Amino acid sequence: xxxxxxxxxxxxxxxxxxxxxxxxxxxxxxxxxxxxxxxxxxxxxxxxxxxxxxxxxxxxxxxxxxxxxxxxxxxxxxxxxxxxxxxxxxxxxxxxxxxxxxxxxxxxxxxxxxxxxxxxxxxxxxxxxxxxxxxxxxxxxxxxxxxxxxxxxxxxxxxxxxxxxxxxxxxxxxxxxxxxxxxxxxxxxxxxxxxxxxxxxxxxxxxxxxxxxxxxxxxxxxxxxxxxx
Ligand code: 5GP
Numbered sequence: 215x216x217x218x219x220x221x222x223x224x225x226x227x228x229x230x231x232x233x234x235x236x237x238x239x240x241x242x243x244x245x246x247x248x249x250x251x252x253x254x255x256x257x258x259x260x261x262x263x264x265x266x267x268x269x270x271x272x273x274x275x276x277x278x279x280x281x282x283x284x285x286x287x288x289x290x291x292x293x294x295x296x297x298x299x300x301x302x303x304x305x306x307x308x309x310x311x312x313x314x315x316x317x318x319x320x321x322x323x324x325x326x327x328x329x330x331x332x333x334x335x336x337x338x339x340x341x342x343x344x345x346x347x348x349x350x351x352x353x354x355x356x357x358x359x360x361x362x363x364x365x366x367x368x369x370x371x372x373x374x375x376x377x378x379x380x381x382x383x384x385x386x387x388x389x390x391x392x393x394x395x396x397x398x399x400x401x402x403x404x405x406x407x408x409x410x411x412x413x414x415x416x417x418x419x420x421x422x423x424x425x426x427x428x429x430x431x432x433x434x435x436x437x438x439x440x441x442x443x
Pocket of ligand 1: 228229230231254255258289290291293298299300301318319320321322323324
């Protein structure tokens with residue numbers, strides 16, 4: 215009776231660096247095969263755990279700027295001295311196939327997406343505390359002390375911007391946080407504004423006509439005391 219939009223939903227997930235959003239998204243993908251995670255381009259140097267085309271597409275600064283000129287990105291932003299951007303290619307394709315598309319991006323990019331696509335679902339993942347966040351950044355062992363400090367300062371600013379998002383989830387345990395985000399996506403799909411149309415079948419239209427013409431029910435007023443189970 216109700217026809218919901220076949221298109222998937224665009225989900226923007228942001229979190230301060232070190233809040234564990236990558237692990238939460240990985241856990242979500244294990245549980246929901248209908249999710250597709252967009253791969254961004256960046257000009258930041260590769261880390262030991264990075265893989266070209268899997269974690270990011272790695273470009274140098276001038277290659278990235280060339281792509282900006284070519285209008286290649288849905289959004290892009292500068293973060294800790296490097297460019298990061300979401301290639302437009304593929305996103306529409308996956309949405310049209312009914313897959314839910316995840317963009318794992320920082321706050322400036324997230325707000326630019328929201329401006330361009332107001333129906334995007336924006337979720338912010340919070341670390342349990344700033345102490346925990348600092349610890350996680352240090353334990354990663356992938357950045358210099360200066361870079362860790364820079365990321366920590368950005369994280370502090372980002373946490374104060376949480377009100378710009380639709381939902382916030384605290385990542386104290388990966389499985390629980392993944393559960394919560396998946397529940398938010400499920401609930402989002404039930405929103406009335408995601409219904410394409412309320413389409414009645416022929417039988418339902420016929421039933422309606424019969425009701426209007428008073429052909430199916432007697433003229434007796436309904437008396438609930440007379441009804442039996
Ligand atoms: P990292 O260097 O730790 O991989 O990422 C740094 C920040 O850049 C993270 O907050 C990450 O979510 C964000 N980021 C990754 N890809 C994109 C993107 O395509 N656009 C924007 N705006 N931010 C991104």
